[in-house]
Amino acid sequence: MKKTLKKLLAPLTAAAVMGMALSGCSGSDGGNSSGGSGGGTTAAQAGATEAPANTGSGSGETSGEKPVVKVGVMCPMSGQSARFGELYQASITAAMKAVNEDGLLKDYTLEFEYVDDKGATDGAPTAAAYVLDQYGAHVSIGHMLTTMILVSGPMFEEAQVPLLGIVSGPASVAQGFQYLCIETGTDLIQAETLLQYLVEEKGYKKIGLIHINTEGGTSAADHIEKVLKEKYGEELVTRDAMTSDDTDFTAQVLKMKDGGAETVIFWGLNQSQGNVCMKNIEQNWGKVPEEILFAGGTSMAQNQMTETWDSKDVEGVVFPVGYIPDESNPAIVRFIEDFKEADTLNQDPADVPARVYDSVFHLVAALNNLGPYDVDAEDFSAKLNEQLRKTSFDGVQGHFDYSAFDDGEGLGQMNIGEWGPDYSQRKVFPK
Amino acid sequence: MFVQALIGGISQGAIYALIALGYSVIYSTLKMGHFAQGDFYMLGAFIGLSLSTQLGLPAVIVFTGAGLLTSLVMLGLERVAYRPMYNRPMNALLIATLGMQYVVQQIAKIIWGSDVKRFPSMFDNQAIHVPFMGDSIAITPQNLWVIGICAALMMALVLFMKKTKTGIAMSAVSMNRKAASLMGVKITTIITATYTIAACLAAVAGVLMGPVYSVSFSMGGSMGTKAMTAAVMGGFGSIPGAMLGGVLLGIAETLCSLYISTAYKDVFTFIILLIVLFWKPQGILGQAKITKV
Numbered sequence: 245m246k247k248t249l250k251k252l253l254a255p256l257t258a259a260a261v262m263g264m265a266l267s268g269c270s271g272s273d274g275g276n277s278s279g280g281s282g283g284g285t286t287a288a289q290a291g292a293t294e295a296p297a298n299t300g301s302g303s304g305e306t307s308g309e310k311p312v313v314k315v316g317v318m319c320p321m322s323g324q325s326a327r328f329g330e331l332y333q334a335s336i337t338a339a340m341k342a343v344n345e346d347g348l349l350k351d352y353t354l355e356f357e358y359v360d361d362k363g364a365t366d367g368a369p370t371a372a373a374y375v376l377d378q379y380g381a382h383v384s385i386g387h388m389l390t391t392m393i394l395v396s397g398p399m400f401e402e403a404q405v406p407l408l409g410i411v412s413g414p415a416s417v418a419q420g421f422q423y424l425c426i427e428t429g430t431d432l433i434q435a436e437t438l439l440q441y442l443v444e445e446k447g448y449k450k451i452g453l454i455h456i457n458t459e460g461g462t463s464a465a466d467h468i469e470k471v472l473k474e475k476y477g478e479e480l481v482t483r484d485a486m487t488s489d490d491t492d493f494t495a496q497v498l499k500m501k502d503g504g505a506e507t508v509i510f511w512g513l514n515q516s517q518g519n520v521c522m523k524n525i526e527q528n529w530g531k532v533p534e535e536i537l538f539a540g541g542t543s544m545a546q547n548q549m550t551e552t553w554d555s556k557d558v559e560g561v562v563f564p565v566g567y568i569p570d571e572s573n574p575a576i577v578r579f580i581e582d583f584k585e586a587d588t589l590n591q592d593p594a595d596v597p598a599r600v601y602d603s604v605f606h607l608v609a610a611l612n613n614l615g616p617y618d619v620d621a622e623d624f625s626a627k628l629n630e631q632l633r634k635t636s637f638d639g640v641q642g643h644f645d646y647s648a649f650d651d652g653e654g655l656g657q658m659n660i661g662e663w664g665p666d667y668s669q670r671k672v673f674p675k
Numbered sequence: 676m677f678v679q680a681l682i683g684g685i686s687q688g689a690i691y692a693l694i695a696l697g698y699s700v701i702y703s704t705l706k707m708g709h710f711a712q713g714d715f716y717m718l719g720a721f722i723g724l725s726l727s728t729q730l731g732l733p734a735v736i737v738f739t740g741a742g743l744l745t746s747l748v749m750l751g752l753e754r755v756a757y758r759p760m761y762n763r764p765m766n767a768l769l770i771a772t773l774g775m776q777y778v779v780q781q782i783a784k785i786i787w788g789s790d791v792k793r794f795p796s797m798f799d800n801q802a803i804h805v806p807f808m809g810d811s812i813a814i815t816p817q818n819l820w821v822i823g824i825c826a827a828l829m830m831a832l833v834l835f836m837k838k839t840k841t842g843i844a845m846s847a848v849s850m851n852r853k854a855a856s857l858m859g860v861k862i863t864t865i866i867t868a869t870y871t872i873a874a875c876l877a878a879v880a881g882v883l884m885g886p887v888y889s890v891s892f893s894m895g896g897s898m899g900t901k902a903m904t905a906a907v908m909g910g911f912g913s914i915p916g917a918m919l920g921g922v923l924l925g926i927a928e929t930l931c932s933l934y935i936s937t938a939y940k941d942v943f944t945f946i947i948l949l950i951v952l953f954w955k956p957q958g959i960l961g962q963a964k965i966t967k968v
Binding site: 324454457484485486487489490491492494495496498499502514515516517519520523524526527528548551552553554 | 676679680682683684686687789790791792793795802813815884887888889891897898928929930931932933936937938941
C-alpha cells in the first residue's frame with residue numbers, strides 16, 4: 245500500500261504543479277491581470293475610466309465610435325507607498341473628468357490599467373513587463389523614483405512605447421531615452437529657478453549650500469555652483485555635503501556665518517534634517533527668515549513637512565515646486581476640486597498628483613496633434629511618441645513645451661513657493 | 676567659532692556617550708556586544724513621544740516612563756530571545772542580538788507606523804548668549820540638559836556599580852561568572868539587570884534626541900554604530916571610557932566638519948579610532964588584559 249502511494253505521489257505532485265503553473269499563466273483580459281508580482285490589480289473600471297464611453301476589454305479594439313488607446317499606469321498599490329497609488333488614481337479620474345467635460349479628446353478613448361510597481365526599484369521591471377507584454381499598452385504613465393525609470397526605461401525603448409515619467413531626477417533624462425518624457429521640472433530646473441528667485445528677485449549674493457551626498461544631491465549642487473558662477477558671476481560662500489544620518493549642523497552653520505552668507509540652500513531628502521539645520525541657524529546665527537532666508541529643494545514642498553516641522557518653524561521657508569495652490573488660476577481651482585472629490589481621503593492635491601494630472605493632458609494634447617490614426621498599426625506608439633516629444637500645453641504646474649528640449653523635458657521653469665502660517669503655501673515667484 | 680563648535684560637539688557627543696554607556700555596561704558584565712542597543716534608543720524615543728504628545732505628561736515623567744517602559748520591553752524580549760541562549764556558545768547570543776534589531780524595528784513600525792513623527796520640544800530652544808573673548812557663544816537649554824542628564828546618569832551608574840549589591844554582583848559576574856554563581860549570585864538576574872540598565876540609558880538618549888531630530892523607526896541604526904565606535908574608542912567595558920569616547924567622537928566630528936570638510940567627517944573619526952587602537956588596543960581608558968603563561 246505504502247509503495248503504491250509513493251508511486252502515485254510523484255505524478256500527482258507533478259500534475260498539481262503543472263495545474264498551478266497553467267492557471268497562473270492565464271493571460272489578462274481588459275479588467276483583470278494576474279501575471280506575476282507586478283500584475284495589475286485594478287481594472288480599467290477603477291475610477292479613472294468612468295468618463296470614456298468605452299473602457300472595455302480587448303486590445304486596441306475600437307470601442308463604440310472611437311478607437312481605444314491603452315494606458316498602463318505603473319504606481320505603488322501595496323506596501324508603504326500604497327497611498328501614492330490612490331493619488332495616481334484620483335489624479336487620473338480628475339483629469340479625465342475635465343477632459344470629458346470640455347470634450348478635449350477628439351479622436352480617441354483612453355483606457356487605464358493600473359499596475360503595482362510596489363514603489364521600489366525591484367518592482368519596476370515586473371510592472372513594465374506586464375504593461376508592455378501582457379496588457380499591450382500604447383503608452384505608459386508611471387514610477388515614483390528615478391531609479392525605477394532607469395530600470396524600466398530601456399524596456400520601453402526596446403518596445404518603442406512612450407513612458408511619461410512622474411519623476412524629477414536629472415539622471416532619467418541624462419540617459420538619452422528617446423521614449424521618455426518627464427512630467428515635471430528636473431532637479432536642475434528646480435535649482436535654476438531657486439537661484440533666479442534668490443539672486444534676481446531677492447538680491448542675495450552670498451549663498452551657503454548644504455546638500456545630500458547622493459548622486460542627485462551632488463549633481464544639483466554642482467549645477468547650482470555652475471549657474472551661480474556663469475550666470476551671476478558669484479561663488480558659493482560655503483558648500484558642504486551631508487549624509488542622511490547627520491544630526492547636527494553646527495559646524496556647517498558656523499562656516500556659513502563666518503563667510504557672511506545671507507541665505508542658506510538646504511538641498512536634502514529628509515525634512516527632519518532641514519528642521520535641525522534651521523534650528524542650528526537660529527541658535528548660532530540669527531532668526532529665520534527675518535535675518536537668514538532658508539531655502540530648500542522640492543522636498544521642502546511636501547506635505548511631510550507638516551509632520552516634522554513645527555508650524556512656526558516652517559514659516560518663511562521657500563522651495564522650488566512644480567505645482568502650488570493658486571486661487572487665481574481657474575485650472576488649479578478645478579484640479580483641486582475634482583481631485584478632492586476623487587480622492588478616497590478627500591485631501592488637497594500636492595506635487596505628485598499634479599504631475600500625474602498634467603501627464604494626462606500631455607497625452608491628450610499629443611493625441612489631438614496626431615489626429616486619427618490606426619491604434620492597431622505597428623507604428624502607432626512610435627507616432628504617438630513623436631507627438632509627445634514636441635507637444636506644448638498648459639498644465640497645473642505651468643507651461644510645458646517639449647519641443648524646447650531634446651531630452652524629454654517639457655517644463656522649463658518651476659514656481660517658488662513659501663510656507664505661510666498654519667502650514668499654508670503661497671506662490672512667490674514668478675509673480 | 677572653535678568654542679561654539681566645541682559646545683555643539685560635546686552636546687552631540689553626550690548622546691553618543693549615553694548609548695555607549697549601555698554597550699559598556701553589557702560588555703563589562705557579559706563580555707559581549709549588543710547589536711540592538713541603537714534600536715532601544717529608537718524605541719525609547721517613540722515611547723517618550725507617545726507619553727509626551729498623547730498623554731501630555733511633564734518632561735520628568737516622560738523620561739522616567741520611557742526608561743521604565745523600554746526596560747520592560749527589554750525584559751520581555753530578553754526572556755524570550757536571549758535567555759534560551761545563555762548556556763549556548765557566545766556567538767548564538769550575539770546573533771540573537773543582531774536579530775533583535777529587526778524585531779524591535781518592526782515592533783515600532785507596527786505600533787507607530789513608518790512615517791517620521793515630530794516630537795515637540797520639551798525644553799526651551801532659545802539660545803543664551805554668553806560673552807566670551809570679545810564675541811559671544813550661544814548655549815541652548817537643550818545643550819545644557821543633554822550634557823547635564825548624561826553626566827548625572829554616568830555618575831549614578833558609577834555609584835550603582837560600586838556601592839549597590841547588584842552593581843557589585845555585576846562586577847563579580849564580569850570577573851568570573853562561575854565563581855560568582857558559587858558565591859550565591861543569581862547570574863540570570865544579573866544579566867537581566869544589565870540589559871535593563873542598558874535599555875533604560877538608550878531610552879533616555881532617545882527622549883533627549885527625539886525633539887531635536889524627530890522620530891522614525893530607522894533612527895537607531897546609525898546612532899548605534901556611532902555609539903559603538905565611541906565605546907570602542909573609550910575602552911569597551913569601561914564606563915568612564917564610554918563617556919569619554921562619546922564626547923571625543925562628537926567633538927572630532929564637529930571640528931572636522933568645521934576645519935576640514937563635512938564630507939570627510941566619518942573618515943576622520945575612523946582614522947582617529949584607528950590611531951587610538953594602534954596606540955592602545957583596549958581603548959583610551961580600557962584595561963589591558965594580562966594573560967599569564
